Amino acid sequence: DAGVIQSPRHEVTEMGQEVTLRCKPISGHNSLFWYRQTMMRGLELLIYFNNNVPIDDSGMPEDRFSAKMPNASFSTLKIQPSEPRDSAVYFCASSLGGLAGTDTQYFGPGTRLTVL
Amino acid sequence: AQSVSQHNHHVILSEAASLELGCNYSYGGTVNLFWYVQYPGQHLQLLLKYFSGDPLVKGIKGFEAEFIKSKFSFNLRKPSVQWSDTAEYFCAATAPNGGSQGNLIFGKGTKLSVKP
Numbered sequence: 001d002a003g004v005i006q007s008p009r010h011e012v013t014e015m016g017q018e019v020t021l022r023c024k025p026i027s028g029h030n031s032l033f034w035y036r037q038t039m040m041r042g043l044e045l046l047i048y049f050n051n052n053v054p055i056d057d058s059g060m061p062e063d064r065f066s067a068k069m070p071n072a073s074f075s076t077l078k079i080q081p082s083e084p085r086d087s088a089v090y091f092c093a094s095s096l097g098g099l100a101g102t103d104t105q106y107f108g109p110g111t112r113l114t115v116l
Numbered sequence: 117a118q119s120v121s122q123h124n125h126h127v128i129l130s131e132a133a134s135l136e137l138g139c140n141y142s143y144g145g146t147v148n149l150f151w152y153v154q155y156p157g158q159h160l161q162l163l164l165k166y167f168s169g170d171p172l173v174k175g176i177k178g179f180e181a182e183f184i185k186s187k188f189s190f191n192l193r194k195p196s197v198q199w200s201d202t203a204e205y206f207c208a209a210t211a212p213n214g215g216s217q218g219n220l221i222f223g224k225g226t227k228l229s230v231k232p
Binding site: 033035041042043044045048055056091093102104105107108109110 | 148150152158159160161162165167206219220221222223224225
């Protein structure tokens with residue numbers, strides 16, 4: 001298996017532009033997570049899905065952020081409009097999503113976003 | 117608020133020194149605990165996890181961690197570090213609502229630098 005795939009790996013954009021980050025989870029995994037990593041705040045959970053349904057989006061910073069999972073093999077995280085403070089590394093992770101909460105999360109390589 | 121605390125922001129050791137990285141979580145009840153590692157330029161990967169049984173858990177690359185329920189702790193240890201252990205280490209715990217889909221709360225991470 002190729003693991004969790006994220007694209008693009010690097011994104012540089014200007015303030016006010018729309019940014020879309022993409023993630024393909026590991027086949028057969030039922031849970032998908034979006035995280036943001038910054039020096040100041042560390043690794044923060046933004047939103048997670050189980051069986052394509054958003055379960056908890058309380059970590060999404062504001063209405064400029066939205067996430068979708070139209071099917072089991074694809075998810076997007078969109079920022080519109082983007083701001084310089086959104087600059088961070090965004091990770092996607094997936095897990096089997098079993099009820100016991102013991103499953104390992106497998107992380108993608110991340111998207112390094114720079115908003116100028 | 118529920119949180120996971122890692123005591124050290126940056127640890128610097130010489131090769132062959134022993135390592136212990138602290139981790140505490142702030143809530144009671146059943147939790148599953150994880151240590152992830154992020155090598156320079158790479159994505160997070162699982163070192164080890166605990167969810168039941170023997171509180172001393174052995175992971176990859178000679179790492180181990182001990183769950184002490186009374187102290188709400190899950191410290192990571194390695195008897196003799198190598199230069200290749202230079203990385204950032206993240207402790208994580210399932211959310212206190214049971215985390216049935218495996219959503220995790222991460223600590224802020226500890227950077228380990230091993231001098232050759």
